[in-house]
Amino acid sequence: MRAIVCDAFEGVDNLKLVDMKKPSAGPGEVLIRVKAAALNFFDTLILHNKYQFTPELPFSPAGEIAGIIEAVGEGVDPHRVGEKAIAYIRWGGARDYVVVQQDEAITMPSKLGFEHAAGLMITYGTTIYGLRSRARMQPGETLAVLGAAGGVGLAAVEIGKLMGARVIACASSDEKLQLCKAHGADDLLNYKTDDLKEALKDMTYGHGVDVVYDPVGGDLSEAALRATGWYGRFLVIGFASGAIPKMPLNLVMLKGVDLLGVFWGEAIGREPADHAENMKQIMAWVASGQLKPYIDRRYPLEETPEAIKAIANREAKGKVVITL
Numbered sequence: 001m002r003a004i005v006c007d008a009f010e011g012v013d014n015l016k017l018v019d020m021k022k023p024s025a026g027p028g029e030v031l032i033r034v035k036a037a038a039l040n041f042f043d044t045l046i047l048h049n050k051y052q053f054t055p056e057l058p059f060s061p062a063g064e065i066a067g068i069i070e071a072v073g074e075g076v077d078p079h080r081v082g083e084k085a086i087a088y089i090r091w092g093g094a095r096d097y098v099v100v101q102q103d104e105a106i107t108m109p110s111k112l113g114f115e116h117a118a119g120l121m122i123t124y125g126t127t128i129y130g131l132r133s134r135a136r137m138q139p140g141e142t143l144a145v146l147g148a149a150g151g152v153g154l155a156a157v158e159i160g161k162l163m164g165a166r167v168i169a170c171a172s173s174d175e176k177l178q179l180c181k182a183h184g185a186d187d188l189l190n191y192k193t194d195d196l197k198e199a200l201k202d203m204t205y206g207h208g209v210d211v212v213y214d215p216v217g218g219d220l221s222e223a224a225l226r227a228t229g230w231y232g233r234f235l236v237i238g239f240a241s242g243a244i245p246k247m248p249l250n251l252v253m254l255k256g257v258d259l260l261g262v263f264w265g266e267a268i269g270r271e272p273a274d275h276a277e278n279m280k281q282i283m284a285w286v287a288s289g290q291l292k293p294y295i296d297r298r299y300p301l302e303e304t305p306e307a308i309k310a311i312a313n314r315e316a317k318g319k320v321v322i323t324l
Contacts, residue, residue, distance in 0.1 A: 002324075003095035004304040007058040009049040012312070015061070015305045023099045025073035030105050032085055033070045035114035037062035037093035037322045038293075039304075040122050040151060041215070041240050044312040046091060052265065055091050061308065062093030062322060066108055066118035076102045084108035088121040090265065094304050094322055106279070109286045112293075119293035119319035120282070122264075123155040126237065128278045130213060130262040131159060133271075135233040139164025141210035144200055144227070146220055147240055148185065149176035149317045154294055156213045157185050162285055165211070168203055170196065170220075172314075179317055183294065196220060200227035208232060208255075221245040225257065233258045240314070294318035 001022045004015050025031040043061045045051040069083045085105040092098055108117045131137045143160040147153040148169035160167040161184040169180035170189045177188040189199050200209055208229030214221055218241030225234055225247060234257055252259060268275040285291035296318040299307040310316045 001096035002301060003060050004301060005058040005060055006047055011047050012305045012308045017302050022097055025071050025099055027074040028076060028102055029073040029099050030069045030076060030080060030102050031071040032067040032098050032100065032105065034065045034067040034093060034096060034098055034324050036118035037065045038119040039307055039311060039320045041238060041311055043308055053090060060092045060094040063090050064088050064118055064121040065093040065098060066114040069105060086117050086120060094301060096324060109283060111286060115295055115321045115323060116293050118321055123152045124282050126152055126262060126264040127155040127159045128282060129264045129267055130235045130237060131163060132278060133274055134260045134262055135211045135235055137163055137165055137211050142166045142204055143211045143213060144168045144170060144209040144224060145213045146170050146224060147216040148180045151319050152215045152237060154183055154318050157183050158291060162290060176317060191220060196223040197226045213237060215240055217241045217245055218243040222247060225251055228255055228257050231256045233260055236261050295321050298323050
């Protein structure tokens with residue numbers, strides 16, 4: 001089978017297209033022929049061993065996939081052969097075949113094709129965990145989303161609206177903000193041309209926002225924290241800017257703000273019942289036609305390095321998908 005592999009933590013230029021032996025399903029496992037694999041910002045980090053998880057070398061990037069179950073191992077219902085499935089696998093998706101535990105292979109929503117289904121697990125799973133499980137966001141509250149046109153940011157715009165929030169999309173260009181508007185954002189804020197703190201204060205009539213969703217980090221984090229209201233919640237999603245901010249804790253005290261870490265990849269193992277409930281809601285929104293991942297770019301397997309560079313350079317909006 002074909003696979004894009006990283007055999008040293010030296011970045012995207014070290015990725016190679018190789019031929020590997022096709023795997024087989026062991027007891028309790030299923031073999032999936034991958035039809036599409038989605039990339040995320042953490043793929044730019046994991047190639048340098050700068051992510052929370054360290055894969056064993058060699059490995060393939062892409063942590064979520066969609067495909068067809070081609071074979072099953074002992075103890076697995078044989079009727080699953082031929083089933084369209086999606087799976088979150090942390091890494092290893094940029095290859096023709098993957099093997100996963102049977103309970104990790106989720107039946108693919110019938111309303112989605114492989115490419116859209118591949119981009120469903122990580123960004124939407126992270127977002128609903130952050131907004132529902134961590135922030136406990138309520139209808140009518142105000143949500144400010146930083147980096148709102150990126151994969152996880154756009155998911156926050158969409159899910160925020162579905163949860164009944166007033167969504168303020170914050171991004172670095174008017175072009176990106178128009179995409180956010182098309183996906184339901186109520187208000188738009190260009191933090192390249194406007195002061196983030198002052199604009200958020202003005203948009204909330206001085207009260208401040210209830211929830212901040214921050215996958216960007218850097219200088220924007222403190223500005224957004226200063227724009228939160230009393231008992232606001234600040235969700236730490238990631239650091240796409242490359243800078244991890246040092247937050248002034250006096251602001252947290254004076255505003256009664258909750259700083260909440262969102263580590264979805266760890267939470268799904270520690271709190272499986274909550275994860276199942278969140279994914280049930282995601283699938284219900286997909287089934288009703290209210291949710292569908294936006295794909296900005298598609299690349300063939302051999303162009304995976306170019307796809308990851310587009311994410312690293314912050315050129316992509318929404319999801320970036322590898323097609324097989």
